[in-house]
Amino acid sequence: MPSTPVPARPAHHTHSTPLPARTALLSRYTHLRDPASVLVTGWEPAGADTFLVQVRWPAAHGERPYDPRLLTQTVRQSGLVVAHAEYGVPLDHQTLLRSLDLTLAPDFPVPRGQAAALDVEVRVPDTGPRRRTDALAMDIRLRHRGTTVAAADTEFGWVSPAVYRRLRGPHPTVPWGQWPLPEPLPPALAGRATPSDVALSATGHPGRWLLRNDTANTLLFDHPVDHVPGLALIEAADQAAHALLTPTPLHPTSISTRYTRYVEFDAPCWIDATLLPAPGPGQFAAQVTGTQNGRHTFTTEFRGPTTPPPAHPTTRR
Known part of the structure; x- marks a missing residue:
């Protein structure tokens, strides 16, 4: 797939973009085909190398106040949106998730049984030239109604299609x-x-x-x-x-x-x-x-x- 140019900072216009176009853009940034799986609804700059991502969770059921899959998907999707939209990571590059550390509030104050809106702060602490192109460390905080419910420290890496083909060897498909x-x-x-x-x-x-x-x-x-x-x-x-x-x-x-x-x-x-x-x-x-x-x-x-x-x-x- 050919490399797709990514605008440097389109975030200011995210919420004014018509919904179908916004959904398509977020699907591309999160690498998801099913629009129902896209949790991110928008994002905007919030300071130097800091961004605020808006996320919506469906209602949680079961013995925990959250679905673990939604928690990790929120981290993944928020990181990818920031990487592609704000740091120009090409959409055709393969993502490498190297590590993920999560810290959860003991009571995880998100009410069960209803959809929940979360604000996700993404801070990129190291933005040197190399890290802008092939790796980004991210400090991510999930908040519900102003209260931090979870935090993540992670590092995403990226490789070009040619490098990935060599890396995968006998397992391309x-x-x-x-x-x-x-x-x-x-x-x-x-x-x-x-x-x-x-x-x-x-x-x-x-x-x-x-x-x-x-x-x-x-x-x-x-x-x-x-x-x-x-x-x-x-x-x-x-x-x-x-x-x-x-x-x-x-x-x-x-x-x-x-x-x-x-x-x-x-x-x-x-x-x-x-x-x-x-x-x-x-x-x-x-x-x-x-x-x-x-x-x-x-x-x-x-x-x-x-x-x-x-x-x-x-x-x-």
Whole structure:
């Protein structure tokens, strides 16, 4: 695909742009085909190398006040919009998510049962010439009604199509959705609502599961890609931690992920979860790792309280 020029700073006109054109622009910036998956509604400069991104979440259901997939997608989409719109990262470059550290407010004050508007502050602390072209560190803060509910420290990298082809070698394409799809865990054990939401399959070994890539889960698989997305791996880790801790509820206040290599669709990927020494009284720590073809692929660590915070009441209309 040829490189597409990106305007340097179109943000001032975002909300005055007609809705269809704005939706198409945001779909391009977030690399999503389904408009319903685009959480970002607009953005604007808020200072030197600081930007304010507007996001809208659908109603949250379940035992947590947020959907973990929406949380990580918010970070991804906000970072991509800023990178493409404000720093000129070409739209045809492949994104490399190298790390993602999340800190969540213990009570996560977003009411359940209704859509929620969030303001996302994105700060780019290092904007030297090299980092503007192939990598950007980002400090991201999610706020609801002025209260910070989550923070993320992450680094995005980018490579040109030619470099990416060399990097991927024998895995440039994949027969989309044609891989074997093992039976899912019971959704309640994974902390999800439906079988298509479940990213794990049982193996018969405690603390070990098989990664399950169901393309019906459009929040994770919006369009065909050549490797398992990084956010899908965080989702699998979240479900593994939930299954490991059951019946103790999973309410992490810290989630840290490091990626070491791509996860392919054409070979089994094993997801292992184990408890770590508790960081303090009433606290838990768990580590989830991925292994494919005998090689480590990623690690996610969760930390938080062993008892859930008081629930925010559902807003009734």
